[in-house]
Amino acid sequence: MWSLKSWQGRFLPHSGSDRLRSYAGWCNAVEGNTTFYATPSRETVATWAEQTPADFRFVLKLPREITHSHRLADVSGLPEFLRAIEPLGDRTHALWVQLPGSFGPGDLPVLSRFLRGLPGHLRYAVEVRDPAFFHDPHRLEEVLAGVGAEWVPFDTTEFFRTPPTSDAERDAWMKKPRMPLRTVALTDQPIVRYLGRDAVDRTVGGWQRWVPVVAGWLREGRSPTVFVHTPDNADAPALCRRFHDEVRALVPELEPLPVSPDPSSLPEAEGPPTLF
Template identity: 45%
Template structure:
């Protein structure tokens, strides 16, 4: 997300509704486009995003759930995917890895559908797949089969998204939001054997920000190695209430940059007026 009520007066300026993306892009250089999972955005919405996002910004969109959850990559999924890709096309190079987030019920019996769908993916985009069925994480036959499908994809190797829920499960939940996170985010092993050129890591934090930060910085050695190999990793942090996510992301970037001085710095955020004040800017939309 790039617009969140609790961020107003801290990361986002009051009175700037509709222009949050332009401010968020000064805090972070990428966003996980979760809204596209629920619906294909209107063309006018894409135009707004294109107007606010700088050229170097990247959207890591999720494919609409119609493709992954309703049609489960089967009949009709190709047309639904094509509609989505056409809709987001005005964003051009700002489109980062496109995510296929599969439901937990998508398991070994669905490997043929996955193989056939992957075989038809257009090479115009970079693809990653998030799997949640336990059989794809135990080193067994299904695990090996899915890795073979993804590594041999006609578009080139397709990476597996890492859903790192270790910080979330490291302590007892302290809020209803944290309890709800545990209902929707599975506790799965962290597997990094097949990540591709643009590794995508989703770190699911806990209520205390220090726990979330510890979970993030645990990835620093791996990120440094990936960068040394010429890869372009994406790391997203999510908390039960997302109170500190932009700051946590910047702190991770700073920790990596200490070890990789050539890493491009993040932009300086714009000054943010406290709640009850405005910046003098009017919304672009």
């Protein structure tokens, strides 16, 4: 996710050819949500690698045919996906296995078989959306720990604390899952997804519980990745940097984020935007 229209001219150039490079000047990780809908070509992925530094982190969502249509039972499309992302090399921080809300604790044997059949040189992070997993987390934790996979919490507690007040919030209210809060890391590379509100003060207030948690992980020698969302994501890059600053105030040895580009220096449009 690095081509949001509302970011153009603010965080990214208007031209579609160099947006990822500009995004990497604001943040050092990205959710690869587009791979959920279509597997990109190796040539496209090679341009992603070329536009990002060697330590940039891609958390790439597995295709929906695997996770949702076939519910992990048919992985025939996985080799094509893995070949496509090879140009990223170590930039592939984790493959993100986002499961549908209908995938519950009774499906754990399927998840276990799937994870154990994956290539061992990559890291995996699983996001579940059935609240039953949170009521008795130990069974899922055992499955994930057996293969060194992480459990990705999606913190929507602040978002659902009060009713929506805008069209963007109402749309997200219908689409986003109401998930219990989870702040436990299973591996040395935890991943957190957080959803705030339109109002900056609400978003910042809601993430305050995460600042000491993430700082604690860093002090333990872990290397967390945190993604900050709002209903329209219009200010997400700036909010991510603000969250990073708050964590760095507690852990001064944390490396600073890249120096963000001056928006006035961004080039004007040269053609239609493209993802693939």
